[in-house]
Amino acid sequence: MPVIDLANPSRFLALTDRILPWLAGAAAFAFALGITQAYIAPDDYQQGATAKIMFIHVPAAWLGTFCWVLMSAAALGTLVWRHPLADVAAKAAAPIGAAFTLMCLVTGMLWGRPMWGTYWVWDARLTSVLVLFLMYLGVIALWRTIEEPSRAARVVAVLTLVGAINIPIIKFSVDWWNTLHQPAAVLRLSGSSIHPAILVPLLISIAAFTLLFLTLHLAAMRNEIMRRRVRTMLMMQADARA
């Protein structure tokens, strides 16, 4: 189906109504698989079972940054191609991205306490993720402040694209600066440095969380389309009685 068909909200709603149950089911299955795999994975020889926080922490980090990339793509869709559903996608994504980033920060703090002795350090990786979280909240605040949806969309799109500079900083911060946070271990040019016994559950976990993200995002997009329809109906009701 060409992308242009998805531009029609009604067709989009019909499509999501069909896909959503399957997506949710796939996410549930992946979680079931991931949890069992994580359970039987071996403990770290230094940290013990604590290291298994990574099965939540790493996917949350990945999704927090991925979500901003998705919002940036949607921003381009709004500003450049004027795609009608682009701003719906952007608005729906922001709270989900903020939630995953917060999950990344909190699990990181819980992991850091036993590992480093402190809940928080102001090193490059942690600080840039915290700044990402603040930018998510700023975007959400901006969405709320401007009442009219299409004007809000354009303004937020500009902010999103400007903020996208933070994404490469997050990714490469552990390489560019001396940080307490461990260096890149999964996505490296020289291949992953993690043992398969840990890597496989980790990848399943990432897949499970990504499916969850997609499910939540599509559901949120549906809600936003409904919300806008309600708004239009309220406006029409006021006009009819003028």
Next chain:
Amino acid sequence: MMRLSSSDLGCVRGGRQVFHGLSFAVGASEALVVTGPNGVGKSSLLRLVAGLVRPAQGRLVLDGGDPELTIGEQAHYLGHQDALKPALSVRENLGFWTDFLGGAIGRAKDALAAVGLDGLAHLPATYLSAGQRRRLSLARLVAIERPIWLLDEPTSALDAAAQAMLAELMRTHLAGGGLILAATHGPIGLNGVKELRLESNR
């Protein structure tokens, strides 16, 4: 019997003497229409009676009212602005003013019906047209009983049907012994009103 009168009233706004030596009287069931060119001080006069501006000279006296209250506390002021919050619904806006200005509980609903907005009670005020917002402000006058009505250009933004509704509301108010002081450029739909014409100071 209630009577609002002034002797030698003067008003200064922004260092400028807007009017001086103004004397008028309005009794119960009477309406006084204030006319004159723009900038002559019609709005200032209404704000002065409402107690929002202090008179620079002269006196304002209310006979037959509640001696414990100021004139403003016994008056409704319908200014150029609507005093409506866009984020609140029609019902929430009117309900707040009814509670805050001492109206009886339950009159808000009847007031909305009287101005023809009862079908839109749940709607956020931001969706209303200018005429609907004006009518919601008028509902305030219906929901809360106060003897003196101070109306600044009450017919602005109202279509013919709404102006007829406003005239009816004013007639009811006068029949109940109230007073009306209205600043206006054109007719407001009442017969037998007294006129106070303000001339420019120059």
Next chain:
Amino acid sequence: MTALSALLVRDIRLAVRVGGGALIGVLFFLIVVTLMPFAIGPDLALLSRIGPAILWLGALLANLLALDRLIAMDQEDGSLDLILMARAPLELAVAVKALAHWLTTGLPLVLAAPILGLLLNLDLAATGAVALTLLAGTPALTFIGLIGAALTVALRRGGLLLAVLVLPLTVPVLIFGVAASNAAIVGPVPFGAPFSILCALTLMSLVVGPLAAAIAVRQSLE
């Protein structure tokens, strides 16, 4: 509903629904605290020593938000005229508006402070002390700010001027708030002494604030 409780409910509703909502003050607080290590450096020992001061400064600045809209939002649409013509005294009406502001801006700052204390490596005792002093001191910040809001009500760009007017008046609150926090952490001054003075400042502001604000509002409407 009585007149003043209706006003309280309305102001809380508006604070939650309009603009960024009630939590934008907390967001600003979070950003200000995040900015500090960029300027001061990531030395955790240093940050935990000046942590109470950072939190107090952040709360002070975040509290200034929405203060310039506090009375201006009613002046702009004619609501203030009607509030003046109500039978409820203006002093009580502005006090109720300040209370609504504290509940929707100040109190969330107090609740957010412990989380930010984690970021600044404050231990449990320090965090508790800072939160308690903020709880006692943020009402003073709001009620003193109320005076500035009333003074600048009719101005277009009153925000910065309001900050200029209000911040010097809040200096005693800041001094005793930080002093009480530090007293709880390092001593030797007992916590009770500066904390009592902080509470006294708050109680004074609860009275002086609304009185001064009402006078200022009446003057500015002339």
